Amino acid sequence: xxxxxxxxxxxxxxxxxxxxxxxxxxxxxxxxxxxxxxxxxxxxxxxxxxxxxxxxxxxxxxxxxxxxxxxxxxxxxxxxxxxxxxxxxxxxxxxxxxxxxxxxxxxxxxxxxxxxxxxxxxxxxxxxxxxxxxxxxxxxxxxxxxxxxxxxxxxxxxxxxxxxxxxxxxxxxxxxxxxxxxxxxxxxxxxxxxxxxxxxxxxxxxxxxxxxxxxxxxxxxxxxxxxxxxxxxxxx
Ligand SMILES: Nc1ncnc2c1ncn2[C@@H]1O[C@H](COP(=O)(O)OP(=O)(O)OP(=O)(O)O)[C@@H](O)[C@H]1O
Numbered sequence: 001x002x003x004x005x006x007x008x009x010x011x012x013x014x015x016x017x018x019x020x021x022x023x024x025x026x027x028x029x030x031x032x033x034x035x036x037x038x039x040x041x042x043x044x045x046x047x048x049x050x051x052x053x054x055x056x057x058x059x060x061x062x063x064x065x066x067x068x069x070x071x072x073x074x075x076x077x078x079x080x081x082x083x084x085x086x087x088x089x090x091x092x093x094x095x096x097x098x099x100x101x102x103x104x105x106x107x108x109x110x111x112x113x114x115x116x117x118x119x120x121x122x123x124x125x126x127x128x129x130x131x132x133x134x135x136x137x138x139x140x141x142x143x144x145x146x147x148x149x150x151x152x153x154x155x156x157x158x159x160x161x162x163x164x165x166x167x168x169x170x171x172x173x174x175x176x177x178x179x180x181x182x183x184x185x186x187x188x189x190x191x192x193x194x195x196x197x198x199x200x201x202x203x204x205x206x207x208x209x210x211x212x213x214x215x216x217x218x219x220x221x222x223x224x225x226x227x228x229x230x231x232x233x234x235x236x
Contacts, residue, residue, distance in 0.1 A: 028183060
């Protein structure tokens with residue numbers, strides 16, 4: 001059995017007094033590709049934000065490599081190996097691609113590695129963040145998170161609003177990162193893509209887990225998918 005990297009145990013969390021996650025427990029194992037899916041507003045983003053310390057945690061425990069991190073601010077959690085690529089793709093629009101990457105460098109990460117994964121960013125390295133296309137901004141957001149040398153990469157709907165050809169290119173990079181040994185947690189609305197990419201899947205409904213199992217198992221269980229995710233989920 002591979003090592004558990006991240007563990008949430010009976011986590012209750014939300015915004016202010018509101019409880020969005022209700023006793024959520026999950027484990028992320030070293031080197032795996034885990035997808036988190038579910039309908040809109042069920043708490044997928046809140047799960048990633050809670051792991052990073054961006055919500056209010058009311059109870060439960062979060063451990064990273066066995067150590068409780070619940071009380072640490074987000075920047076300390078990043079330093080311990082968590083890297084979130086938020087849905088909002090927050091890059092610095094007034095800085096160039098290269099400056100954005102430099103701003104993210106920790107622990108001797110190399111910008112050349114990012115350029116190796118995303119040759120497009122190398123071509124555009126002197127361009128300002130605001131001149132980039134949506135797909136390029138997402139590449140930059142992913143690359144910048146990689147500059148923090150995370151053990152676990154948390155991707156929040158990275159394909160949202162992107163053309164199919166750009167989605168394919170990004171998914172290919174996620175696969176390459178997985179081959180290089182990164183642990184990846186992907187929150188995704190494109191269910192078909194998520195199930196192709198991940199080995200293991202979690203379905204969230206009303207702030208709790210209603211399914212946890214192999215992606216292959218879920219792919220062949222249309223009834224379960226329909227009940228918890230809906231056939232309206234977009235496909236490519
Ligand atoms: N900053 C916030 N303040 C208060 N409530 C919030 C905040 N962000 C999200 N919520 C609420 O928390 C609930 C869960 O939202 P969350 O973004 O985690 O869902 P999701 O499963 O990621 O769905 P989506 O795909 O729509 O992002 C929703 O009811 C949402 O309205």
